[in-house]
Amino acid sequence: MQNYDELRECVIAGKKAQVAELVRKHLDEGKTAKDVMDNGLIPGMAIVGKKFQEGEFFIPEMLMAARSLNAGLEVLRPLLEASDVKPVAKVLMGTVKGDIHDIGKNLVAVMLRGGGFEVIDAGVDVPPDKFVELARENGADLIGLSALLTTTMPSMKDTIDAFQSQGYRENVKIMIGGAPITQEYADEIGADGFARNASYAVELAKKLLGVAA
């Protein structure tokens, strides 16, 4: 029996082809798809998140790791679907109305996928009502709002208010982030949480949804 060390290392090093190959090998050895995902791929990506937090990895390394993880997930997907394994939760991510900065939002989405979440990308310049509509349509458990401009921070509040006024606030958790955002601001507008970067965003998402880290 082989453990997942090599698989994890390949995720961290962003070796796409090897990851897919090792995933197949583990399946051939009789591991379940869920086990490979939960104990091989996702812990590998968690280490990537740590390295990013600590300033050892930068965006290129993080994206390479995400790509290799996706290559592994591609192999697992049909098996996961067949055995009815659901993603950890569904997250709807978007940049709020008036704001078009999407680099940070996309990185958060990448890391959330790497943490086993399904992410629906609402895009940029998303009006409050659109967030509510997409959340309902997709059955999202968690909403991630991104704003990079002080001028668009009020759109975050408007979005939370829209969830409230449309009677959907109880169905979702809402987290916020972006360069000018602070925990204080999150508290002020009634968001459920704030995270400073993509890696903390995954920890926060898990905490908010009560998913084991």
Place this chain on the structure above:
Amino acid sequence: MTKQENYFRATDFGVPEWIPIRVSLMPATWAKYREALEEIVMEFPFIFGEHLPGSIGFDAFDGTYNEGEFTDAWGCVWKNVAPGLDGMVVGHPLPNRRDVRNFEPPTGIVGLPHGFMFMRLYYLRGFEQLMIDFAEEPPELQMLIDKVLEHNLMEVDALVKAKPDMAVFGDDLGNQDFLPIHPQKWRKYLQPCYAQMYAKCHAAGARVYMHSDGHIIEIIDNLIEAGVDILNPQVGANGLDHLARVAKGKVAIDLDLDRQRFPFWSPAHIEAHVREAVEMLYAPEGGLLLYAEMEPDVPLENIRAMCETLMKFKDFDG
């Protein structure tokens, strides 16, 4: 002493009489406050020059500040969703690596807009594609950089023909608290580009002014090596203490005061912020300039407070 003489004394560490100060108002800020903003502008002629009432078309934005889509000379498609602010590139002409091989930059002089080098690379490729290029370092990465640089060198030649005292450049190199790519890769691929462009400016007798948004502490030394004479860094993303440590006395700092806080501060906070900045970065020989950019969410009273505070601290002398 004229304002200009004093400005260059400050940039050249030549003992200025006062700290040069500057306040800029985004078109969207004009559109929001209109005559009320004009009043402030007229109160501070030292900052804004002589202003004639009615001389600003509050809603008449220049080209790219208008809502909508347009394509620039490089084939990048821009979209603007907030009139009076900048837009972003939504259409990248080189999504695949092989596109880079056949790519031809503009042949004529089209100017060096904000985002002329590093940002231009991701405008052309798409941000994630470019980041993957920096990870894998295929030959197309260097090829793309060479093509953009070759064009930019031609632009610099045209720019310095008129023998300006200063050439102004802007390219956002940082994120809020880190660089997008490893500083070593930045030094390997990007530093030489800026160095070549800035050497041409120096050869023509022009100082080099460079603006960069974001956290750039790790590469300020390299920007100085590359020939930057006046640096315009963000306070918030870099931290005053770090800026004092790596840049004070080595390069003139046109400090981008913390616009990420202006909307939330009281006038007293604004004064405390400017005071702290001046106390940390001032030196009698010069090397400090102060800059405040006002987006439309800054309350009018804070815009006025900033003008008053800058007028007060421009004469700071230790």
